[in-house]
Amino acid sequence: MQIKAKWQGxxxxxxxxxxxxxxxxxATANYGGEGKAATPTEMLLASLxxxxxxxxxxxxxxxxxxxxxxxxxxxxxxxxxxxxxxxxAAITFVVDGDVTPKKVWRAIHLGEEKYxxxxxxxxxxxxxxxxxxxxKIPAE
Numbered sequence: 001m002q003i004k005a006k007w008q009g010x011x012x013x014x015x016x017x018x019x020x021x022x023x024x025x026x027a028t029a030n031y032g033g034e035g036k037a038a039t040p041t042e043m044l045l046a047s048l049x050x051x052x053x054x055x056x057x058x059x060x061x062x063x064x065x066x067x068x069x070x071x072x073x074x075x076x077x078x079x080x081x082x083x084x085x086x087x088x089a090a091i092t093f094v095v096d097g098d099v100t101p102k103k104v105w106r107a108i109h110l111g112e113e114k115y116x117x118x119x120x121x122x123x124x125x126x127x128x129x130x131x132x133x134x135x136k137i138p139a140e
Contacts, residue, residue, distance in 0.1 A: 010034055044118075045074045045089065048126075051118035052091060055111030060103065067097035076124070086122065092129040101132050105140040 005015040011027035012034065025040050027033025038046070049072040057064065071094040078084045095104055108128050112119060119126050130137045 048118045051116045052111045055115040056107040059107035063099045069096040086124040088125045094131045101137040
């Protein structure tokens with residue numbers, strides 16, 4: 001896979017990958033950017049949420065008609081020193097619908113252990129949480 005990023009002036013870049021979709025990136029003002037687009041680190045956490053989300057929905061495909069909502073929150077912690085790499089990320093799934101906790105946790109674990117290329121590419125420690133129909137469900 002190849003991504004090409006073209007400088008747009010200042011600290012902004014426009015990246016395009018094999019799908020042809022463009023992704024705008026900019027630095028925050030404290031790094032000389034204008035803040036007109038997502039930062040690369042925001043995109044990294046968004047990629048993590050998207051990757052594990054796609055995996056979980058693929059695994060839960062037989063049950064998707066019974067699921068009303070899936071939201072994923074990623075809380076990333078970064079080092080103080082440069083490079084300010086992520087040291088950990090907590091991923092919380094909020095799922096509403098008629099699906100058992102066992103099935104959702106199975107999908108999360110399979111995504112984590114077998115399918116999610118983004119989480120497998122990160123050095124950060126990643127933890128997972130599940131809130132199903134408003135109730136926090138411990139990992140199985």
